[in-house]
Amino acid sequence: MFTNAGTSSFTTFLSRVAPEMLPGRRPLPPGMAADLAPHATTIVAISAAGGVVMAGDRRATMGNLIAQRDIEKVHPADAYSLVGIAGTAGIGIELMRLFQVELEHYEKIEGAMLSLDGKANRLASMIRGNLGAAMQGLAVVPLFAGFDLAGADPERAGRIFSFDVTGGPYEETGYDAIGSGSLFAKSALKKRFRAGLSVDDATRLAVEALYDAADDDTATGGPDLTRRIYPVVMTATAEGTRRLTDAETAAIAEGVVASRMENPGG
Amino acid sequence: MAMQFYASPEQIMRDRSELARKGIARGRSAVVLSYSGGVLFVAENLSSALHKVSEIYDRIGFAAVGRYNEFENLRRAGVRMADLNGLSYDRRDVTGRALANAFAQTLGAIFTEQSKPFEVEICVAEVGATADDDELYRLTYDGSVNDEPGRMAMGGQAEAITGVLKSQHRADMSLAEAARVAVQALSTVGGEGGAARTIAANQLEVAVLDRHRVGRTFRRITGAALTALLDGDVSAAEQSAEAGGPDTPAQPTTESHKPTTSAASADLEDKPADGK
Numbered sequence: 001m002f003t004n005a006g007t008s009s010f011t012t013f014l015s016r017v018a019p020e021m022l023p024g025r026r027p028l029p030p031g032m033a034a035d036l037a038p039h040a041t042t043i044v045a046i047s048a049a050g051g052v053v054m055a056g057d058r059r060a061t062m063g064n065l066i067a068q069r070d071i072e073k074v075h076p077a078d079a080y081s082l083v084g085i086a087g088t089a090g091i092g093i094e095l096m097r098l099f100q101v102e103l104e105h106y107e108k109i110e111g112a113m114l115s116l117d118g119k120a121n122r123l124a125s126m127i128r129g130n131l132g133a134a135m136q137g138l139a140v141v142p143l144f145a146g147f148d149l150a151g152a153d154p155e156r157a158g159r160i161f162s163f164d165v166t167g168g169p170y171e172e173t174g175y176d177a178i179g180s181g182s183l184f185a186k187s188a189l190k191k192r193f194r195a196g197l198s199v200d201d202a203t204r205l206a207v208e209a210l211y212d213a214a215d216d217d218t219a220t221g222g223p224d225l226t227r228r229i230y231p232v233v234m235t236a237t238a239e240g241t242r243r244l245t246d247a248e249t250a251a252i253a254e255g256v257v258a259s260r261m262e263n264p265g266g
Numbered sequence: 267m268a269m270q271f272y273a274s275p276e277q278i279m280r281d282r283s284e285l286a287r288k289g290i291a292r293g294r295s296a297v298v299l300s301y302s303g304g305v306l307f308v309a310e311n312l313s314s315a316l317h318k319v320s321e322i323y324d325r326i327g328f329a330a331v332g333r334y335n336e337f338e339n340l341r342r343a344g345v346r347m348a349d350l351n352g353l354s355y356d357r358r359d360v361t362g363r364a365l366a367n368a369f370a371q372t373l374g375a376i377f378t379e380q381s382k383p384f385e386v387e388i389c390v391a392e393v394g395a396t397a398d399d400d401e402l403y404r405l406t407y408d409g410s411v412n413d414e415p416g417r418m419a420m421g422g423q424a425e426a427i428t429g430v431l432k433s434q435h436r437a438d439m440s441l442a443e444a445a446r447v448a449v450q451a452l453s454t455v456g457g458e459g460g461a462a463r464t465i466a467a468n469q470l471e472v473a474v475l476d477r478h479r480v481g482r483t484f485r486r487i488t489g490a491a492l493t494a495l496l497d498g499d500v501s502a503a504e505q506s507a508e509a510g511g512p513d514t515p516a517q518p519t520t521e522s523h524k525p526t527t528s529a530a531s532a533d534l535e536d537k538p539a540d541g542k
Contacts, residue, residue: 006342010346010349013346013350014350017350018350021353021354097353098353101349101352101353104349104482105345105346105349108320108321108322108345108349109342109345111315111317111320
């Protein structure tokens with residue numbers, strides 16, 4: 001089964017040899033299953049000069065309960081792109097892992113990386129595969145962002161793609177947010193975002209937007225100063241992806257909290 | 267009644283072995299050796315696009331000599347198996363030994379069942395925490411597998427090359443020293459009248475599994491970095507091996523003639539509105 005000349009796509013390979021490993025291929029009993037599993041919430045992405053920033057809060061909820069305080073929802077998809085997940089956490093994490101393997105697999109088989117648009121299209125088709133489960137309440141909607149190595153202007157090479165449950169993808173200009181708190185995060189970003197922000201300013205802005213989301217949405221977690229749990233912030237630039245260290249995110253989050261002490265509205 | 271030709275199994279195996287050996291001996295050679303910073307692959311390869319050396323997984327590399335289509339098929343199978351196991355279990359559970367076993371099964375089955383064996387010789391290398399922990403597996407056309415002691419040569423006149431490696435190679439070498447030994451070993455064969463050849467950098471395919479990296483350790487050394495390494499410019503070479511940043515395989519370039527949106531809409535862009 002491995003030696004068939006076949007395909008460069010790992011999911012296509014799986015659909016042939018191990019379809020049960022694909023999230024969308026499992027038979028589900030009828031009925032709504034929305035309250036069955038934890039939900040991951042808010043992710044924001046901001047394009048900056050020379051790259052893109054993605055940040056996610058750390059909360060997962062089940063109905064009115066907090067299922068997990070320190071879930072990590074923003075991950076590197078490959079060396080130059082980031083993926084954040086919102087929706088049913090278990091399926092989201094599985095989809096994200098599968099997407100990481102998909103990109104790495106193509107790169108190893110073909111000896112060249114997929115284009116950024118190619119990666120977004122690949123992710124879109126994987127989400128489409130989950131449509132049946134999504135209609136029963138187990139929806140996953142990711143946010144994808146990356147540094148476009150083929151971009152003519154490196155200052156504008158940070159690009160963001162959003163998706164809906166039927167696939168997509170839709171390229172977003174400037175910034176985007178997904179998840180239950182996205183309405184508030186996007187409203188905050190609408191007023192604060194400027195084209196050509198530096199990467200450092202964009203990371204601060206991302207944490208601010210998450211703070212605003214947590215302020216008004218119970219399913220989004222704010223910076224947890226007592227437990228030292230802060231948002232996950234990642235960047236993708238010409239140098240590759242990077243996750244800010246705990247100390248760096250702590251400094252940014254504490255700065256945001258301190259400024260909100262004076263002006264709660266930001 | 268038609269007469270059936272009888273050939274003894276022994277004769278059949280001998281013929282197949284001979285075919286495979288001849289095919290492999292025609293090709294250019296490759297060497298794999300441990301050095302202080304990891305595992306070094308050096309293959310003579312005139313093509314810069316069709317690789318003899320490639321990445322299989324985080325700490326596992328693959329080198330092959332012989333027929334390209336045959337070892338490429340095995341390499342793809344190896345990548346698929348590694349990725350499937352890494353996804354089902356964990357990245358740490360993908361091992362060179364398991365891959366070597368799978369390749370051995372495949373090659374062994376092809377050797378006995380098919381009318382023509384694969385004319386390939388393969389190395390599966392896994393980089394360890396120290397040079398002593400490195401694992402090099404040699405797989406031959408008949409499915410036999412050998413654990414090699416930190417160095418190996420494959421391809422035409424492999425024995426002569428192995429002789430040079432044996433006398434010159436040490437596990438505590440630097441990358442520049444190891445590269446020099448590898449190229450020296452490769453150049454001892456194939457020269458006129460038994461003399462050593464000079465092999466230019468553009469005829470070599472060089473890659474390392476970098477011991478000190480986390481995650482994907484495979485790095486190709488190409489272009490200026492390779493020339494510097496072979497010239498013994500240690501500082502530049504070490505720098506290239508250390509060169510930070512993620513793996514950068516051939517990047518997609520800006521190709522305006524290949525629009526990523528619909529070709530029809532790209533065709534209409536930048537055209538005067540009146541259609542002239």
